[in-house]
Amino acid sequence: MRYLKRALQDIRxxxxxxxxxxxxxxxxxxxxxxxxxxxxxxxxLIDAWKKGVHIMVYLKNGxxxxxxxxxxxxxxxxxxVEKVNFISRDEALKQLRxxxxxxxxxxxxxxxxxxxxxxxxxxxxxxxxxxxxxKLAVQLExxxxxxxxxxxxxxxGRFAVVFNLFRLAGYALGALFFLxxxxxxxxxxxxxxxxxxxxxEIMRLVGAEDRFxxxxxxxxxxxxxxxxxIIGLAMCLLLFLAVSSNVxxxxxxxxxxxxxxPTGMLxxxxxxxxxxxWLGCFASLKQFFK
Amino acid sequence: MRDGExxxxxxxxxxxxxxxxxxxxxxxxxxxxxxxxxxxINGPSGAGKTTLxxxxxxxxxxxxxxxLVNGMNLSRIARKKVxxxxxNFGIVFQDYKLIPTKTVYDNVALVLExxxxxxxxxxxxxxxxxxxxxxxxxxxxxxxxxxxxEQQRVAIARAVVGDPEIILADxxxxxxxxxxxxxVLGLLRAYHTRGATVIIATHAQELIRKAGGRVVHLNAGRxxxxxxx
Numbered sequence: 001m002r003y004l005k006r007a008l009q010d011i012r013x014x015x016x017x018x019x020x021x022x023x024x025x026x027x028x029x030x031x032x033x034x035x036x037x038x039x040x041x042x043x044x045l046i047d048a049w050k051k052g053v054h055i056m057v058y059l060k061n062g063x064x065x066x067x068x069x070x071x072x073x074x075x076x077x078x079x080x081v082e083k084v085n086f087i088s089r090d091e092a093l094k095q096l097r098x099x100x101x102x103x104x105x106x107x108x109x110x111x112x113x114x115x116x117x118x119x120x121x122x123x124x125x126x127x128x129x130x131x132x133x134x135k136l137a138v139q140l141e142x143x144x145x146x147x148x149x150x151x152x153x154x155x156x157g158r159f160a161v162v163f164n165l166f167r168l169a170g171y172a173l174g175a176l177f178f179l180x181x182x183x184x185x186x187x188x189x190x191x192x193x194x195x196x197x198x199x200x201e202i203m204r205l206v207g208a209e210d211r212f213x214x215x216x217x218x219x220x221x222x223x224x225x226x227x228x229x230i231i232g233l234a235m236c237l238l239l240f241l242a243v244s245s246n247v248x249x250x251x252x253x254x255x256x257x258x259x260x261x262p263t264g265m266l267x268x269x270x271x272x273x274x275x276x277x278w279l280g281c282f283a284s285l286k287q288f289f290k
Numbered sequence: 291m292r293d294g295e296x297x298x299x300x301x302x303x304x305x306x307x308x309x310x311x312x313x314x315x316x317x318x319x320x321x322x323x324x325x326x327x328x329x330x331i332n333g334p335s336g337a338g339k340t341t342l343x344x345x346x347x348x349x350x351x352x353x354x355x356x357x358l359v360n361g362m363n364l365s366r367i368a369r370k371k372v373x374x375x376x377x378n379f380g381i382v383f384q385d386y387k388l389i390p391t392k393t394v395y396d397n398v399a400l401v402l403e404x405x406x407x408x409x410x411x412x413x414x415x416x417x418x419x420x421x422x423x424x425x426x427x428x429x430x431x432x433x434x435x436x437x438x439x440e441q442q443r444v445a446i447a448r449a450v451v452g453d454p455e456i457i458l459a460d461x462x463x464x465x466x467x468x469x470x471x472x473x474v475l476g477l478l479r480a481y482h483t484r485g486a487t488v489i490i491a492t493h494a495q496e497l498i499r500k501a502g503g504r505v506v507h508l509n510a511g512r513x514x515x516x517x518x519x
Contacts, residue, residue, distance in 0.1 A: 002403065002409070013391055198387075198389075199389045199391070202387050202388075202389055202400075203400065203404060204373070204376075205347070205349065205376065205381060205383075205387065206376065206381070206400060206401045206404060206448065207373045207374070207376040207377040207401065207404050207405060207452070208373060208400070208404035209370075209373045209404070212403075212404050
């Protein structure tokens with residue numbers, strides 16, 4: 001309690017320096033949390049897309065009905081497969097007509113149905129990752145009755161690569177801002193220590209242990225970190241509210257709704273910013289007291 | 291030291307030197323300071339008085355020789371133990387060394403806070419000691435708003451609030467007028483009467499003449515009289 005009182009006194013006495021530290025941490029947290037918010041929602045979006053991911057297995061012409069039902073059973077028995085729908089070539093044409101009501105006249109002129117019989121293979125959630133889908137597709141392509149397997153690898157694969165690159169860049173930026181914030185806090189505490197070096201010296205001369213002198217600085221650093229973290233997250237929330245009020249669920253085809261950072265992540269961010277404050281203090285105090 | 295009391299050394303110095311590069315501020319000092327003694331270290335400016343005091347509370351290390359304080363050998367004391375050594379001393383600095391941003395109360399309370407005393411006890415002792423030095427009316431004042439004599443009295447209050455065995459005062463009346471100097475000397479003598487060992491470094495002969503007590507003379511870092519052993 002005594003240390004907390006001294007820390008609060010110090011913050012009051014060094015208002016400007018404290019404000020600079022708090023703003024620095026707040027801006028760092030704002031940038032990192034904005035990135036986190038983007039990745040969280042991008043991840044949700046990908047998950048929503050993944051839910052719709054299925055493998056289309058197109059059969060060769062002339063596969064007989066008994067073979068079809070044997071294949072359906074076999075596909076259903078594969079690891080990671082949730083359900084298998086058979087879409088006959090006639091049904092496929094019917095669906096195509098329904099999907100293209102204005103262009104259906106084009107299909108009227110067809111002498112024969114060009115579409116193949118196909119299986120629509122839906123996957124279990126655990127299988128909805130890129131490597132597993134690809135592995136399963138390769139396995140299916142090897143079947144003699146199968147003409148072609150399609151799973152949208154082109155765009156989804158590329159998107160996953162880009163997304164992972166963004167994620168890596170996000171981690172790197174996060175680390176960079178973490179270090180920058182630690183550096184700023186360390187510098188601020190160093191300036192405070194420098195401006196109060198005489199006071200620190202007097203404390204030592206009257207018999208104060210290092211712990212007595214250092215503890216209020218640590219509390220000060222962590223308080224500044226917590227305040228900076230909360231302000232940064234509040235700014236992020238304001239930004240989110242401004243953006244989300246203009247984005248309706250229909251914007252993403254109703255498949256997903258953007259959301260703010262979950263409570264656990266908010267607490268982690270505030271704790272991290274407190275750690276930034278602590279680390280900044282640690283670095284400058286270590287140098288000052290060596 | 292009162293007449294008839296047995297002399298017990300509280301500080302012992304053996305061939306103490308303090309060098310600064312090529313210069314030597316303290317040269318081969320050997321003498322004892324006794325419990326409950328009023329001792330003056332006298333000498334002109336630059337004689338090494340302040341340096342000698344600094345060596346006692348380890349503001350500076352001894353270059354050569356040995357100093358024992360209450361049996362503790364200062365050359366062998368661990369860095370962590372230095373604060374505990376300093377709690378044996380109440381120090382009145384030449385330039386007062388009051389924290390300008392803290393009130394009179396907070397400046398004095400600092401010593402007890404650093405020693406981990408309870409708030410209630412701190413409050414009681416600080417108020418009592420400020421009453422003794424006549425500063426209870428200025429308890430919430432900041433040091434820059436006080437006169438030199440008042441600052442010196444606060445410095446004395448801070449030096450004695452922890453009931454130290456030894457009080458070191460470096461030129462305690464150096465920048466005060468005669469009345470303020472008498473008041474400060476009176477306070478230091480009062481604490482000596484209560485049982486503290488009081489060591490005063492001063493160049494003022496008048497002060498020594500008024501106060502009585504043993505005197506050791508320093509010149510160019512050397513003892514120039516034979517102190518009593």
